[in-house]
Amino acid sequence: MNSSHLPKADTQALCASQELEQIIQKEIKASPAPLPFSRFMELALYTPQYGYYTGGAHKIGKAGDFVTAPALTPLFGQTVARQIRELLPQTAGNICEFGAGTGELAAGLLDSLRDTALDNYFIIEVSPELAERQLARIAALVPDMVQKVRHLTALPDSFDGIMIGNEVLDAMPCELIRRENGQFLRICVGIENGQFVQIAVPLADPHLLHLACEYFPDAQPYTSELHPAQYAFVRTLAERLQRGAVILIDYGFDAAQYYHPQRHMGTLIGHHRHHTVHDPFFRVGLTDLTAHVNFTDIAQAGTDEGLDLIGYATQADFLLNLGITDLADSGLSHDSPAYIQTASALHKLLMPHEMGELFKVIAFGRNIGTDWQGFAHGDICHKL
Numbered sequence: 221m222n223s224s225h226l227p228k229a230d231t232q233a234l235c236a237s238q239e240l241e242q243i244i245q246k247e248i249k250a251s252p253a254p255l256p257f258s259r260f261m262e263l264a265l266y267t268p269q270y271g272y273y274t275g276g277a278h279k280i281g282k283a284g285d286f287v288t289a290p291a292l293t294p295l296f297g298q299t300v301a302r303q304i305r306e307l308l309p310q311t312a313g314n315i316c317e318f319g320a321g322t323g324e325l326a327a328g329l330l331d332s333l334r335d336t337a338l339d340n341y342f343i344i345e346v347s348p349e350l351a352e353r354q355l356a357r358i359a360a361l362v363p364d365m366v367q368k369v370r371h372l373t374a375l376p377d378s379f380d381g382i383m384i385g386n387e388v389l390d391a392m393p394c395e396l397i398r399r400e401n402g403q404f405l406r407i408c409v410g411i412e413n414g415q416f417v418q419i420a421v422p423l424a425d426p427h428l429l430h431l432a433c434e435y436f437p438d439a440q441p442y443t444s445e446l447h448p449a450q451y452a453f454v455r456t457l458a459e460r461l462q463r464g465a466v467i468l469i470d471y472g473f474d475a476a477q478y479y480h481p482q483r484h485m486g487t488l489i490g491h492h493r494h495h496t497v498h499d500p501f502f503r504v505g506l507t508d509l510t511a512h513v514n515f516t517d518i519a520q521a522g523t524d525e526g527l528d529l530i531g532y533a534t535q536a537d538f539l540l541n542l543g544i545t546d547l548a549d550s551g552l553s554h555d556s557p558a559y560i561q562t563a564s565a566l567h568k569l570l571m572p573h574e575m576g577e578l579f580k581v582i583a584f585g586r587n588i589g590t591d592w593q594g595f596a597h598g599d600i601c602h603k604l
Contacts (some may be wrong), residue, residue: 229503256409307601311382314464316342331362366440375460389447401443532604537598544569
């Protein structure tokens with residue numbers, strides 16, 4: 221690919237990327253069969269010390285590769301807290317956040333829920349470096365609440381409380397599948413002349429074949445993603461949740477939109493220093509690889525394990541239902557720099573051409589009230 225328009229990486233980062241490439245190539249050479257793309261993506265993102273999420277580089281914010289809603293404005297966490305405030309008294313008072321990024325959402329929720337029965341704020345984080353950074357950020361913003369934070373590397377066997385994940389599902393390894401000449405093919409990764417290349421092999425896995433037949437349109441050639449890792453993750457959450465709720469916020473579509481015939485190249489994309497990258501092999505370990513979420517699949521996973529599907533809405537509707545504009549208006553002069561900055565952040569969170577419509581909120585419950593303010597208007601569960 222032509223990378224002349226992309227920022228140069230420093231020598232240390234490039235060396236780490238090359239080390240990761242060697243690790244992946246070693247696994248490819250040792251494998252008797254081509255390496256599924258999902259495994260390549262897992263290694264690129266999560267190999268200890270070198271993976272995108274497990275290495276030491278800053279990923280989020282102006283100096284990173286992308287910006288998340290909690291990093292845009294504290295209003296995001298304050299607004300989500302309004303929903304959690306209604307739910308927390310119905311549980312044992314625990315919150316569990318997955319992949320807490322910079323720690324901004326955790327800090328916002330802790331600050332907004334300080335006068336509630338919040339007992340523990342658990343964070344599941346695979347990156348030790350990110351966990352340290354999150355704790356430091358939380359301590360800086362809400363020092364009196366930091367004692368409630370507990371970092372874990374895995375979900376407890378049983379949980380009573382509120383589980384929340386913002387942009388977690390899209391970071392899970394996906395399968396790349398192509399439909400061509402009446403046949404389903406699985407995209408794998410091989411090596412040619414020392415470089416990673418895509419290799420298409422007949423799709424033999426019966427589970428993936430079933431999903432491809434269910435979701436893919438007749439249009440050919442057609443390439444898209446399947447998400448067994450996301451499905452398994454949500455089922456695990458459901459299995460562990462004894463009482464409480466699951467709130468997941470991410471970008472994606474219902475299945476009909478996701479697998480629209482015109483979306484014939486899928487949604488897999490790379491992010492590097494706020495640039496879009498279409499080559500999944502570019503600067504491995506330094507480039508975020510991500511795919512959109514099939515929320516029909518997510519809804520199915522939760523309900524398969526007996527959870528109540530509470531609601532499914534655009535991020536804009538969810539935040540507006542919870543009064544984000546009221547929070548934004550409190551105490552700021554309309555000609556102040558702070559108000560202008562807040563208005564800009566709201567524009568990005570709420571506008572259809574920004575994050576407002578592409579990002580969705582889906583929620584599940586078990587043994588908890590189903591009348592949630594966040595879904596009072598604009599619930600689109602019928603599209604799932």
